[in-house]
Structure formats: structure tokens, C-alpha cells
Amino acid sequence: MVKKSLFLMSGLLFITLLWMVPLVSAQAVRGVTDTEILIGQWGPQTGPAAPWGAVARGTDLLVRIINEEGGIHGRKIKYFLRDDSYQPAKTKAIAKEFVEQIGVFAVVGGVGVACGMTARDYLMENKVPWYGPVTGVYNWITPIQKYLFALYPLYDDEAFNLTGYLYEKLGYKKIAMFYQNDDYGKQGVMGVERYLLKKKIKLVEKVSAEVTDRDLSTHALKLKNSGAEAVIMWTMPTHAALILAETAKIGYKPQWATSNTLSDSALMMQITKGLWAGMINSFFGELPDSNHPLMVKYREWHKKLAPQERWGVFYYAGIIFAEPFFEGVRRAGRNLTPETWVKAMETLKNWQGIGPPVTYGPPNTPMDRQGGKHVFYGKVRADGSVERLTDWIQITK
Amino acid sequence: MDIKRDYYEDIELFRSGTILVWSILFLIFLAIFPWLIQKYHPLGFSIYIANLIAVHAIVAIGLNILVGYTGQISLGHAGFFAIGAFTTVIPILKWDFPLFIALPIAGFISSIFGFILGLPALRLKGPYLAIATLGFGMTITTIIKHMEFFGGRMGLQAPKLEFLGTPLKDIHFYYLIMAIAVLMTIGAIKLMRTRVGRAFIAIRDSDIAAEAMGVNLTYYKTLSFAVSAFYTGVAGGLYAFILGFINPESFHLIMSITFLAMVVVGGLGSIMGSITGAALMTYLDIKLQAIQDLPAFGSALVVFSQKYMSVSGISNIAVIVYGLIMILIVLFEPLGIFGFWIRTKKYWKTWPF
Numbered sequence: 001m002v003k004k005s006l007f008l009m010s011g012l013l014f015i016t017l018l019w020m021v022p023l024v025s026a027q028a029v030r031g032v033t034d035t036e037i038l039i040g041q042w043g044p045q046t047g048p049a050a051p052w053g054a055v056a057r058g059t060d061l062l063v064r065i066i067n068e069e070g071g072i073h074g075r076k077i078k079y080f081l082r083d084d085s086y087q088p089a090k091t092k093a094i095a096k097e098f099v100e101q102i103g104v105f106a107v108v109g110g111v112g113v114a115c116g117m118t119a120r121d122y123l124m125e126n127k128v129p130w131y132g133p134v135t136g137v138y139n140w141i142t143p144i145q146k147y148l149f150a151l152y153p154l155y156d157d158e159a160f161n162l163t164g165y166l167y168e169k170l171g172y173k174k175i176a177m178f179y180q181n182d183d184y185g186k187q188g189v190m191g192v193e194r195y196l197l198k199k200k201i202k203l204v205e206k207v208s209a210e211v212t213d214r215d216l217s218t219h220a221l222k223l224k225n226s227g228a229e230a231v232i233m234w235t236m237p238t239h240a241a242l243i244l245a246e247t248a249k250i251g252y253k254p255q256w257a258t259s260n261t262l263s264d265s266a267l268m269m270q271i272t273k274g275l276w277a278g279m280i281n282s283f284f285g286e287l288p289d290s291n292h293p294l295m296v297k298y299r300e301w302h303k304k305l306a307p308q309e310r311w312g313v314f315y316y317a318g319i320i321f322a323e324p325f326f327e328g329v330r331r332a333g334r335n336l337t338p339e340t341w342v343k344a345m346e347t348l349k350n351w352q353g354i355g356p357p358v359t360y361g362p363p364n365t366p367m368d369r370q371g372g373k374h375v376f377y378g379k380v381r382a383d384g385s386v387e388r389l390t391d392w393i394q395i396t397k
Numbered sequence: 398m399d400i401k402r403d404y405y406e407d408i409e410l411f412r413s414g415t416i417l418v419w420s421i422l423f424l425i426f427l428a429i430f431p432w433l434i435q436k437y438h439p440l441g442f443s444i445y446i447a448n449l450i451a452v453h454a455i456v457a458i459g460l461n462i463l464v465g466y467t468g469q470i471s472l473g474h475a476g477f478f479a480i481g482a483f484t485t486v487i488p489i490l491k492w493d494f495p496l497f498i499a500l501p502i503a504g505f506i507s508s509i510f511g512f513i514l515g516l517p518a519l520r521l522k523g524p525y526l527a528i529a530t531l532g533f534g535m536t537i538t539t540i541i542k543h544m545e546f547f548g549g550r551m552g553l554q555a556p557k558l559e560f561l562g563t564p565l566k567d568i569h570f571y572y573l574i575m576a577i578a579v580l581m582t583i584g585a586i587k588l589m590r591t592r593v594g595r596a597f598i599a600i601r602d603s604d605i606a607a608e609a610m611g612v613n614l615t616y617y618k619t620l621s622f623a624v625s626a627f628y629t630g631v632a633g634g635l636y637a638f639i640l641g642f643i644n645p646e647s648f649h650l651i652m653s654i655t656f657l658a659m660v661v662v663g664g665l666g667s668i669m670g671s672i673t674g675a676a677l678m679t680y681l682d683i684k685l686q687a688i689q690d691l692p693a694f695g696s697a698l699v700v701f702s703q704k705y706m707s708v709s710g711i712s713n714i715a716v717i718v719y720g721l722i723m724i725l726i727v728l729f730e731p732l733g734i735f736g737f738w739i740r741t742k743k744y745w746k747t748w749p750f
Contacts, residue, residue, distance in 0.1 A: 046715075046716050047651070048649075082686050082687075083686055083715065084686075087647065087651075087652075088640055088642065088643075088644075088647045089449060089636075089639075089640060089647075090682070090683060090686070092445065092639075092640055092641075093442070093445060093446065093449070093683045093686075094686065096439070096441055096442040096445050097442055097686075097687065099441075100439030100440075100441050100442045101438075101439050101442055113551060113552070113644070114552055114642060114643070114644040114646060114647050117552070117554065117641075117642035117644075118640045118641055118642045120642075121641060122641070137551070139551075181543070182542060182543070182549065182550040183549045183550040183551045184550065212539070
């Protein structure tokens with residue numbers, strides 16, 4: 001009995017302790033003190049979507065670099081990373097915690113459409129700046145929001161442009177498409193067909209797979225029989241690996257091309273056992289081994305501050321999605337409020353870190369809040385590294 | 398004291414004056430909770446957690462009717478939850494139905510699916526039934542995902558609710574959810590004390606014996622599924638408005654398992670257990686994320702986790718603690734929190750012996 005009571009008592013104590021997580025005192029501007037700026041991000045660190053959680057940890061690296069270099073206008077950045085396990089109910093709780101309990105100045109990044117959508121209206125009603133949700137959908141810019149700035153290139157425009165690149169620059173006239181049968185895949189199809197309609201031609205074949213399909217042999221056969229010279233794929237990594245394996249088995253080797261969601265070439269090489277070589281890929285950030293001065297700098301800090309992390313695309317995407325935010329903070333100056341930050345963000349014209357050139361303007365059309373309008377193309381080499389084919393190309397007008 | 402003299406005493410809602418007093422006190426507590434909490438804690442955050450707890454409590458009660466009282470198992474309740482959420486939001490969004498009509502409709506649509514799922518349950522038992530229901534839960538979300546009508550994979554935004562022209566705020570919604578939760582709890586308690594409830598319990602204890610006594614298995618087993626699905630469907634409808642946005646991917650397998658865990662941790666075959674189970678699990682699930690901000694203890698955990706476990710650090714600790722609590726409860730108290738309550742009650746009643 002005594003043991004049982006002790007067990008219960010310790011349980012109760014633990015629960016009350018959780019309530020006592022310190023509250024931040026009221027400030028003139030939420031999340032901005034004389035010495036600190038508080039920002040937050042949610043991202044799945046556990047559960048099935050955990051690989052995407054690297055984004056939120058990449059932002060942590062950038063925050064630590066900025067702090068090591070002395071902060072911004074005399075203020076250090078304090079970063080709160082919360083795991084939402086990709087469950088919207090948790091995301092909303094985290095958003096409320098950020099605003100009401102911790103009192104953050106802004107939210108940066110955030111993976112997942114559903115997760116972000118549960119928090120969007122709440123953040124906007126409370127005038128919390130939100131920079132760079134990590135998905136390329138229209139939900140962030142329609143209806144246009146004053147405090148929400150999107151970065152990620154739109155899937156639809158990306159597919160449109162990729163097709164143009166294959167058709168005009170590389171001269172592939174017979175193009176087929178392989179996509180997963182859901183909204184993500186359909187957005188890819190929409191972009192591709194929009195382009196081909198303009199040229200008054202058709203896809204030679206359009207093959208879709210259900211997300212749960214594991215046997216893609218008939219899909220591969222259909223693609224082969226179509227005689228397509230180039231195939232655009234709009235799928236998740238698993239299906240990409242499966243279709244490459246099946247087409248290789250039947251000796252069909254077209255020119256493959258795909259979106260930036262599969263741009264972690266090192267990872268893709270591994271799961272396709274080398275079949276990824278030759279892939280034409282669009283990218284929205286510098287390549288992992290790029291000589292870009294900022295990339296060199298970040299890589300050095302990465303070795304120093306977070307050597308346990310793999311220097312993969314997801315990880316440094318966390319930097320890409322936060323760089324313009326901090327540029328806004330810099331431009332807003334010492335008097336940092338949501339209003340001055342928004343004004344500062346709207347002065348960004350073709351500003352560039354390691355991601356695409358970023359431009360914003362006063363909110364008149366949705367595109368004034370869509371920062372990333374560029375990608376570049378690269379071809380995967382046999383060793384998994386990437387040969388850069390083009391400079392940044394504008395895909396969204 | 399516990400002797401029942403006639404049938405009506407047995408089906409009474411409040412079996413003694415003490416229970417009546419405590420129930421009233423609890424209702425008063427629920428009514429003044431927002432006022433109490435705002436002195437110590439941010440109101441919006443607390444209300445959100447309270448709303449989530451209430452919705453999960455409704456699901457847990459529904460699931461307990463099926464699992465705890467009728468002895469069937471379901472790993473597919475996230476499916477009913479999704480049906481409830483989508484069939485509440487769509488009529489309101491597309492045809493301007495008021496919530497108080499859309500919500501019961503959603504409940505009934507959900508219970509029709511419950512009835513359908515109940516049919517295979519007549520022939521399946523234990524792990525086989527678990528697999529069948531698991532398949533159901535996954536199928537539902539896949540179907541929703543592929544129908545443009547339901548918003549496809551991208552999901553739907555729940556409309557802002559209004560009452561007589563004024564938009565409902567979180568605090569109003571809190572009272573609405575609590576009222577529904579209390580009504581449904583009373584409904585469940587009452588149901589379990591009637592002929593139907595006793596038939597469920599008879600089926601749980603031995604379905605062959607129950608049938609020999611004249612309990613129609615086909616009728617009561619499917620009814621149990623339908624009632625359970627009704628509760629879950631209504632809860633799903635409320636959940637959609639708490640979140641403000643729903644998409645099929647949100648209703649995953651883990652959710653079904655969490656529901657089941659709430660029932661087991663709370664106590665099988667107990668309405669009060671369902672509520673406490675839902676409250677504890679929901680609370681921990683959300684609050685454990687902040688474990689690293691605890692004074693002293695938190696930072697030590699972070700260091701430990703990053704050194705020995707994984708780069709993502711603290712999040713794993715939260716999940717491990719969550720799992721550990723569940724294991725400890727089931728290990729020390731197989732009847733769950735409710736079992737603990739019975740034991741404490743006996744201890745005080747027989748004190749000092």
C-alpha cells in the first residue's frame with residue numbers, strides 16, 4: 001500500500017511540476033527583450049515523419065551561428081524547438097504554447113500542410129510573424145496574410161518549368177509522367193500538362209500509382225511501351241526507388257527528371273542502389289558540396305557545433321527557411337516589432353542566402369508573399385554528387 | 398447500504414448522496430474552470446487542452462462501451478473519428494447546416510459505418526477482429542483522401558462557427574463541448590444500467606452463455622459497434638472545430654492506438670475511468686513536450702538524451718516517459734486508474750483496518 005501511495009504521489013508531483021514550467025513576463029513587444037529575441041518552430045522529431053524533423057534542427061544551427069557571431073543588434077536569439085510528431089492537434093497546442101506561454105516573437109519554418117493549417121489563423125489573429133512554412137502549396141499565400149511570408153517554390157510552377165527545360169533545352173519530344181495518385185502528384189501533373197498544352201502536344205503516357213502500391217511492374221511496362229524518351233516523376237522516395245528498380249529490370253532507360261522534394265541525392269543514391277545516377281533534378285538550395293562562400297561558412301560551423309548531424313538537404317533546408325527571416329530582423333533595426341519586421345521584409349528584393357533569390361512586396365497580390373520563385377537544375381553523377389546544369393531560373397512570374 | 402430493494406434503485410443515475418454531491422461539485426468546477434485557471438495559466442492554451450481532453454473523453458467512453466463493456470476490440474476508431482469530422486464539416490461548409498443538426502447527423506452516419514463493421518465482428522474474435530478493424534480505419538482515410546468531395550489529401554478548413562450572428566470564441570466552444578460531453582457521459586452511464594448495457598456485459602463475460610439466456614448476439618454486438626461509433630463520430634465533429642483544419646492524414650493508426658490506450662489506462666469497463674484515462678493521456682501527450690524547460694531536471698535530460706540516444710534529443714525522452722507511464726500503470730494496476738480509485742476508496746472505508 002505504501003509503495004502504491006508513493007507511486008501515486010510521485011505521479012502527482014510530476015504532473016504539477018509540468019504546470020510549473022516557467023512563464024515569461026509581459027513585455028512591450030512579445031518575444032523581444034533588451035537582450036533576446038524568442039522564436040519557435042515545430043517539426044516532427046518522432047513518428048513516421050521524423051526524417052523531415054531535420055529541418056527544425058538545421059534552423060537551430062543557424063541560430064547558434066548567429067549567436068556565436070554576436071547576435072543581431074545586440075540581441076541574442078533564443079530558439080524553441082518543439083516536436084509535434086506530425087500530429088495537427090499537437091501543432092496547435094504548440095502554437096498556443098509559443099504565443100501564450102513562452103511568448104515568441106515569430107514562428108519560423110514548420111513542416112506539414114495540415115499541421116501548419118491548424119495554426120495559421122490562430123497565429124495571424126495574434127499578429128505573430130510566421131516565416132517560411134516548409135511546403136509548396138497555395139494555402140500560405142491565399143488568402144494573403146500580412147504576417148505570413150512563404151518561401152518554398154510552388155510545386156505546380158516547378159513542374160511546368162521542368163517540362164519546359166526537358167522539351168526546349170534538352171530536346172525531349174516524347175515525355176511521359178509517373179506520379180502518385182494524390183494531391184501532391186496531381187499538382188505535378190497539372191504543371192506538366194499546362195506546359196504541354198501551351199505547346200499543343202500531349203503526354204505520351206500518364207501512369208499513376210497509389211501511395212500504398214508496392215508492385216510497380218505493370219506501371220513500368222506501360223512506361224516502356226509508351227516509348228517515352230523522358231519520364232517526369234512526381235512521387236515520394238519509396239515509389240521513386242521502386243519504379244527505377246522495375247524499369248531497370250525490363251531494360252528501359254529513359255531520361256528521368258523530378259522535383260526538388262527528392263533532391264537529397266546522397267540519400268536517393270543509397271535507397272535506389274545507384275540507379276539514381278543520371279537523374280535531372282530541380283533544386284531550391286545550393287548543393288551540399290557547393291563552394292558558395294555562405295555554404296563553406298555554414299559547413300565549418302556545422303563541424304564545430306553539430307557534428308552529430310548529417311549534412312543533408314533536409315538539415316540545411318532549416319537554414320534556407322530561416323535566413324531571410326533573420327535578414328528581415330537585421331533590416332528592422334533595434335526597434336523590432338511585428339510591424340517593423342513586416343516592413344523590412346517587404347524591402348527584400350532578390351535577396352539571396354543559400355536558397356533562391358527572395359523578393360517580397362506590400363501585400364497586393366498573393367505573389368507578394370511568395371518569396372521563392374526560382375529553382376536550378378542539376379544532373380546526378382554516378383558517385384551521388386550533382387553536376388549543376390543551370391543558374392537560378394525563375395519559375396513563378 | 399449497497400442493497401438494492403427494487404429495479405429502479407439499480408438503474409438510478411446517482412447511487413448515493415455522496416456521488417450526487419461530488420458530481421454537482423465537479424460540474425461547478427467545470428463551469429468555473431476558465432475563471433479559475435486564467436489566474437495561473439494562459440487561458441487560450443488551457444482551454445484548448447481542456448477541449449481536447451473533453452473530446453478524447455467522449456471517444457474513450459464510446460470505445461469503452463465497445464471494448465470494456467462488450468468485450469470486442471477495435472483498432473479502427475480513428476476511422477469513425479474521421480467520418481465524424483468530415484461529415485460534420487462538409488454539410489456546414491457546403492449547405493450551411495447549423496452545427497446542432499450537422500453534429501448528430503455525423504454521429505448517425507458514423508454509427509451506420511459502425512453497424513457495418515459490427516457484422517464481421519459476429520464471426521471474428523480477439524486478434525482477428527483487431528486486424529479487421531485496423532483495416533477499416535486505414536481504408537476510410539484512404540477513401541477520403543481520394544475523393545475531391547472531401548477535400549482530397551489537402552483537407553478542409555473548418556468554417557468559423559456563429560451563433561445568432563456572433564462568432565463563437567474558444568471560451569464559448571468550451572462550454573458547448575463540456576455540455577455535450579456531460580450529456581453523453583450521462584447517456585453512457587444510463588445505457589449501461591439498462592437491458593442493453595446488461596446484454597453488452599453478458600456478451601463480454603461469455604457470448605455463448607449470453608445467447609443461451611436469450612441475448613440476441615447479432616443485434617447487440619452490432620448495436621455496441623454502432624453506439625461506440627456514434628460517440629466517436631460526434632467527438633470527431635467537435636475535434637474538427639477545435640483544430641480548425643482537418644485532412645485524412647491526421648487520422649492515422651497511432652491515433653486509434655492512443656484511443657485504445659486511453660481506455661486501458663483509465664480502466665476497462667468504467668465510464669469514469671475513460672474520462673480520467675483520456676485526461677491523463679492527452680495532458681501528458683501535450684505537456685511532455687515542454688519537459689526540457691523544467692528547472693534543472695530538464696537540461697540534465699537534454700544532455701543525457703543527446704549523448705546517449707539520438708540527435709533529435711529531448712523529443713525521444715518525451716515519448717519514452719509517455720510509454721513508461723503507460724507501462725507502469727498497467728503493470729501496477731491492471732484495472733487502470735479506475736482500479737486505483739476502487740482500492741483507495743476501500744482503504745478509506747475500512748480504515749483503520
